[in-house]
Amino acid sequence: MNPLTEQDIRTSFVNCSKGEAQRLPMPRDLAERPWAELDFLGWGDPGAPDRTYLVTEHAGDLVGVTLRFPAQRRGYLHRSMCSLCLTTHPGSGVSLMTARRTGRAGRDGNSVGVYMCTDLACSLYIRGLKKPAPGGRFEESLTLAEQIERTKDNLSAFLAKVLE
Template identity: 55%
Template sequence: MEPLDEATIRASFVNCSKGEARRLSMPGRLGEVGWADLDFLGWRDPKAPANAYLVLPRYGEVVGLAMRAAAPHKSQLKRSLCALCQTTHAAADVSLFAARRIGQAGKLGNTVGTYICADLACSLYIRGKRKPSTPTPRVSSTVDDEVARTMASLNKFVDEVLTDNA
């Protein structure tokens, strides 16, 4: 992923108001982000952990989504699968994230949800730079194949958010 500045990130959000985008917490120091290891930038607000954000390159543009995380699962015994990167984690380490749809549908409260690694670090799990708390063998495929599958799943989620079906 190409490095992004704060103005580009804030301007990228499609499912929140400009005021909400201006007020959201940024992901720490952008100069210290390991952009080369990321396919998308994802973070949670440290002051309001239910607030989460994804920013990704999409068809030559940058698209940002504001999301809400469901309450974390308490079990460390059960396992859950991230719908994006297909990494298996303890159930507490995968969250249901809901994003408001754009347009009238979003104004009516319509959302789209999917299960994603709670720390939004799918790119790092794919590359083996971060290990899940309950490691499982990965499917024997290349990193490029896993990145392509993850981004296809993420783009499908974004397509749903960008659908105003009111």
């Protein structure tokens, strides 16, 4: 992913108003992000623990979406799998992230969801730059490039539903 500026990020949001996009908290570490290793930029809202934000390239455009997830905590013995990167996590390591749809559907309150790593570190898990809990990544026959492409395709399919 190419490095992004705050202005790039703010103008990319598709499922909130321009005013809301201007008020979103921005990650403070944009200069330190491992941009070459990221398939998308994801961060949490320190003032609202049930909100996260995601920005990526989709169909040639930069697309940002606001996401919400339940604040409930699951027991450590419960394991779930991220539907983007296929990493499993115990407890609340995977959450159902919901995004309001764009246009009239979103104004009518319609949303779509996807199970994602709660910390939005899918890109780092795939590349082995961040380690999940033991048993979190299965040995795959796909190459790293194929795993990255699969993750991008899964994210693209989710964004297509948000944009419908």
